[in-house]
Amino acid sequence: MTDPALDAQQTAEAVAAIRAQTDLQPDLALVLGSGLGALADDIEDAVVMSTADVPHYPASTVEGHAGRLVFGTLEGRPVMVIQGRVHAYEGHPLRSVGFPVRLAHALGVQGIVLTNAAGGINPAFGPGTLMLITDHINLSFLNPLVGAVGEGEVRFPDMSDPYDETWRLQARNIAITQKIPYREGVYVWTSGPSYETPAEIRFFARAGADAVGMSTVPEALQAAALGLPVLGISTITNPAAGLQDTPLDHADVLEVGRNVRDRLATWVRGIVAETRL
Numbered sequence: 001m002t003d004p005a006l007d008a009q010q011t012a013e014a015v016a017a018i019r020a021q022t023d024l025q026p027d028l029a030l031v032l033g034s035g036l037g038a039l040a041d042d043i044e045d046a047v048v049m050s051t052a053d054v055p056h057y058p059a060s061t062v063e064g065h066a067g068r069l070v071f072g073t074l075e076g077r078p079v080m081v082i083q084g085r086v087h088a089y090e091g092h093p094l095r096s097v098g099f100p101v102r103l104a105h106a107l108g109v110q111g112i113v114l115t116n117a118a119g120g121i122n123p124a125f126g127p128g129t130l131m132l133i134t135d136h137i138n139l140s141f142l143n144p145l146v147g148a149v150g151e152g153e154v155r156f157p158d159m160s161d162p163y164d165e166t167w168r169l170q171a172r173n174i175a176i177t178q179k180i181p182y183r184e185g186v187y188v189w190t191s192g193p194s195y196e197t198p199a200e201i202r203f204f205a206r207a208g209a210d211a212v213g214m215s216t217v218p219e220a221l222q223a224a225a226l227g228l229p230v231l232g233i234s235t236i237t238n239p240a241a242g243l244q245d246t247p248l249d250h251a252d253v254l255e256v257g258r259n260v261r262d263r264l265a266t267w268v269r270g271i272v273a274e275t276r277l
């Protein structure tokens, strides 16, 4: 059971450890998904911390997630880059999956950009597609908000606009202006770690999902409870199960093509440079 006082104390200790390294006040947090870490190397005046040095930060166990926090500026705007996503399938208590979001909130960010690698369900969304997340379906039925209400959180968060519409409109305009091809769609969260079966993917398609993955939704739920606006972008790395002949492999997910990585980086830079919340 969550102990809100302990929870707040742990966040405060993590904030203090970060404040001992940098007094940068991040405006936005960027969560980089599997294989999308390159953007962290573009941060200027970077202060890099291992998440292992941040008290109470859950240990990162997945290849492709560096377990780092990078503080600095991107396009002249102060940001924190989170390369230390926590997944439900790693076996952490579910509440821990929201820890990086609570930390970003406590550090004063105005919004959080969640990126992920996802399987394409919509047949038009092949590998290399960038998908602006319009909405999600929580098919894991897990929820990091179960338990006592955390500090600054609401008990029953409204989820009618989980991926901030105003922010999405701005992101869309940037993609159009910069001629970055993109799609929009619904992301379905499964807990993983096993990939889906072809029957599950057919079911998700009928339910209205365009892409499937094992992250992002718990973070969006945590952000909603704190009133923090979220923007979500999926990189489609593979056709979902049953939509191609070969088995799914994490190595393929990590091998996001250079081209799409560059497009995502350009888009995120534009979002950081030009969007205001």
Ligand code: HPA
Residues within 6 Å of the ligand: 117, 118, 119, 120, 195, 196, 212, 213, 214, 237, 238, 239, 240, 241, 248, 253
């Ligand atoms: N399923 C679930 N998660 C994923 C996939 C997938 O096909 N690709 C990348 N992350």
